[in-house]
Amino acid sequence: MDEVKQHIDDNAIAGYIDWLRSDGPKPEESILDHVASCSSCKSSILELSEMLDGQDKAEEPTESRKRKMIFILRAVALLAGVLAVAMMIQFLKPEKKSVEMAQVNDDSLRIIAPSEQLETDTILLRNDAEAEVIDIIQHDTILYAANYVPNQGLEALVSARFRSVTLDNKNNIMIPGVLMRGEELSLDLSDIEDKEIEFILVSNTGENLLLVNPKELKIEIKLNFDPGLYYWKLISSDDILMVGKFRLNNEE
Amino acid sequence: MDRNQIEIKLLKSNPRKLLLKYQSIIWMIVRDYFSKGMVRFREQEDLVQEINKKLLERMPRIQAQYNYTSKLRTYFSVIIRNICLEEYRKIGMVSEADPIPYLKTEAAESPVDLFLFNQEYERLQRIIVLFNKEQARFNLLLKVINNMIVVDKDLDLFPGERSDEEQDRLLKEIDTCKDQIKKKKYIIISQVLTPLEGKYTTPESLRKWYSSRLDECLKLMNGNPPTSSYTADSIGLLLEQAYANEK
Numbered sequence: 001m002d003e004v005k006q007h008i009d010d011n012a013i014a015g016y017i018d019w020l021r022s023d024g025p026k027p028e029e030s031i032l033d034h035v036a037s038c039s040s041c042k043s044s045i046l047e048l049s050e051m052l053d054g055q056d057k058a059e060e061p062t063e064s065r066k067r068k069m070i071f072i073l074r075a076v077a078l079l080a081g082v083l084a085v086a087m088m089i090q091f092l093k094p095e096k097k098s099v100e101m102a103q104v105n106d107d108s109l110r111i112i113a114p115s116e117q118l119e120t121d122t123i124l125l126r127n128d129a130e131a132e133v134i135d136i137i138q139h140d141t142i143l144y145a146a147n148y149v150p151n152q153g154l155e156a157l158v159s160a161r162f163r164s165v166t167l168d169n170k171n172n173i174m175i176p177g178v179l180m181r182g183e184e185l186s187l188d189l190s191d192i193e194d195k196e197i198e199f200i201l202v203s204n205t206g207e208n209l210l211l212v213n214p215k216e217l218k219i220e221i222k223l224n225f226d227p228g229l230y231y232w233k234l235i236s237s238d239d240i241l242m243v244g245k246f247r248l249n250n251e252e
Numbered sequence: 253m254d255r256n257q258i259e260i261k262l263l264k265s266n267p268r269k270l271l272l273k274y275q276s277i278i279w280m281i282v283r284d285y286f287s288k289g290m291v292r293f294r295e296q297e298d299l300v301q302e303i304n305k306k307l308l309e310r311m312p313r314i315q316a317q318y319n320y321t322s323k324l325r326t327y328f329s330v331i332i333r334n335i336c337l338e339e340y341r342k343i344g345m346v347s348e349a350d351p352i353p354y355l356k357t358e359a360a361e362s363p364v365d366l367f368l369f370n371q372e373y374e375r376l377q378r379i380i381v382l383f384n385k386e387q388a389r390f391n392l393l394l395k396v397i398n399n400m401i402v403v404d405k406d407l408d409l410f411p412g413e414r415s416d417e418e419q420d421r422l423l424k425e426i427d428t429c430k431d432q433i434k435k436k437k438y439i440i441i442s443q444v445l446t447p448l449e450g451k452y453t454t455p456e457s458l459r460k461w462y463s464s465r466l467d468e469c470l471k472l473m474n475g476n477p478p479t480s481s482y483t484a485d486s487i488g489l490l491l492e493q494a495y496a497n498e499k
Contacts, residue, residue, distance in 0.1 A: 010330045014322035036384035048329050055280050
């Protein structure tokens, strides 16, 4: 085959290489014809097309690594965004009212007012000594339960026998262990020799709620107190006669 | 903006920066010349410097002559190769070519061998394409002479449309070449080519034509200076392997 004397220019060779590498349009027929008849052009086109293929292949791993890195960065950014939104929601969420039950003294707990009760989901009980916060579930029952916490000081007196007791018939002043709220408590103290006596109703925190100085030695008390554990004391002019306790429950 | 557009912009506004970007291409071509024994190892850097110098000198001409019909990167690689050849012509062959590793290794089914094989086969395919209008005839003869199966796709390379029946008839006729001596094969193909090309070619001129194209193909496969040692038989083996891989 006769080679065409006039070689094609560098632009045409470059265009042919691009086409051969499926990276450009088909060259003109005259260029195709020339290359078909020119071994020198064929050689340079073939050589460079292979070199550029090699160059592209060498760049591929870098490109794929770049793409992988971009993907990872995007995933991390997305995750961080989701976390930020979640934290924002948590931050903006109205804070639940927490009630702290502080110890009034060593052996008693403060009785929370009924208005404060049964409204909260979360109550933190702080133990000052250990500065430890305990999260308790079923929180609305806690305040209620606090009213039933025994008073250690009074508990010791409940079962005590007092030497000065002058009661001949204790049954007359026996109070049932469990009473209903709104019920009337009746006591007959006529058997007590000491006529200067006082009947004191005490809450489980040790607070005196009611003091009765019965003149006719009969007591009738309407139990309109909050449900809880209550203590009562019978005191003469110079001594404790008797201490007892009862649970006041809500009417069923 | 794709890579080519960015590079064209750099060509106009900041050719030095473009040159920095193309250092990998320069090194790629220089290393190729080193692997062919055209450059000494220690001369590689000097050659790279020389190419950079010449590219800077010729930059105004490059800016004026580049006609945007190809990728700028490809255009530059053509220019870089030309500069390399100029330098090579000045100093001549300086050392023996490094032996190509895959010529030493025996054919195996390892990924490396497969990769090298694919590279070689792709090279052969490109060479066939370079024959342009003659690629259909060369491809057909290459397959027939090497006892490969000719399929519809091979006949589709010929211009014009043929009915399915005509195509089947031609394929059957080509199929009779199997296990025939070369002389007989040229006779059969000469008859097959008449309807495909619209002209008759004698078996003898067909043989001469194929022989010259095969020589050219082998030269291109082996490179200049030669880095491979393909023969007519090893091209046949390459085709056989390609067929086996396709299967």
